[in-house]
Amino acid sequence: MNNDESNEAPYVVEKVLDRRITTAGKIEYYLKWKGYSDADNTWEPDENLDCPELIAKYEEARRMKEFKEAKKKSAKKKLEEISKPRGYERGLPLNRIVGATDCGGELMFLIQWSGCDEMDILPAAVVNVKDPQLVIQYYEGKSKIVEKAKERAKFAAYEEERPDSSEHDTVPGTEIPNESLEQILEV
Template sequence: MTDEESNEAPYVVEKVLDRRITAAGKIEYYLKWKGYTDADNTWEPEENLDCPELIAKYEEIRRQKEFKEAKKKSAKKKLEEINKPRGYDRGLLLYRIVGATDCGGELMFLVQWHGTDEMDILPATVVNEKDAQIVIEYYEAKSKVVEKAKERAKFAAYEEERTETMEECQDAIPGTEIPTAELEQMIDV
C-alpha cells in the first residue's frame, strides 16, 4: 500500500437521492457523496452500501410521498365520480329496469343503460316520463312472475288438500265402512 492510498479518505454517503430497480430486479440507490459535487453522484447496488440509516430515512420519505400521491389520486377519483353525469344526463338509452325499491316513500328504479354494465337508481317518476314503454314492459314482466307464483301457490295448496283428502279416504276404504264419528255427523246433518 502506498502512502497516497493510506491517506485517502473513505467514500461516505451524504444522502440517498433516488432509487431504481434494474432489469435484473436488483435495487440501486442514487447517492450524493460527502465532500463531492453533484456531478460525482452515482448509482450503487444496495448490497454494496453500508448506510442503513440513510436508506431507511429515504425509504420512509418515499413511502410518505407515495401515500400522499395515492391519497390525492383517490380524492380526485372520488371527486370525478361525484361529478360524473348520472341517469339521463349520461346521454345513454335506457336498456332495462332491473328492480324497484321504496326509498323514503318514493318509488325508485334500478336501471341499466345500453352499452354499459353501470347502473343508476332513478326516481320512478323520471323514468315514467322519459321511458314509459320500458316501465310498462317491466310491470308486465313482473305481473307474469307474480301470476306464475300465484299459480304455483294454488297448485301447492291443491296438492296439499288432495293429499289430506287421500289420507282421510285411505282410512275409510279398507272395508268401505264409514267411521262412526263421520256416520254420526252425517245423520245429524
C-alpha cells in the same frame, strides 16, 4: 462504500438520491458523495453502506411521495366518478327497469341503459315522467310473474289435497294381489 483501509481518503455520503432493486433482489442506493461532483455519484448495495440516518430520511421521503401520489390519483378518480353523467344525463335510451325498492319512503327504480354496462338508481317519479311506457311494461311483467306464482301455489295446494294417487289410478278388477305379484317376479 466502507473505508476499511486507513491510507485512503474517507468517502462520506452527503445524500441518498434514489433506490433500485437489482435483478438479484438486492437493494442499491444512488449516492451523492460529500466533496465530489454529481458526475461521481454511484449506485451502492445497501449492505456496503454505513449511513442509516440518511437511508431512513430518504425512505421516509419516498414513502410520503408515494402516499401523496396515490392520494392524488384516488382523488382524481373520485372526481371523475362524481363528474360522470348519471341517469338521464347520460343521453342514453332506457333499456329496461331491472327492479324497484323503497328508499326512505320513496320508490326507486334500478335502471339499465342501452349500450352501457353501468346501472343507475332513479326516483320512480322521474322515470314515470320520462319513460311511462317502460314503467307500464315493468309492472305488467311483475303482474304476470305474480299470476304465475299464484297458479303454481293453487296447483301445489291441489296436489297436497288429492288422496294418494296409487289408490285411484287402477281400474277396478285389475288389481294384482301382492302374493301373485311376488310369484310373477320370481319367474
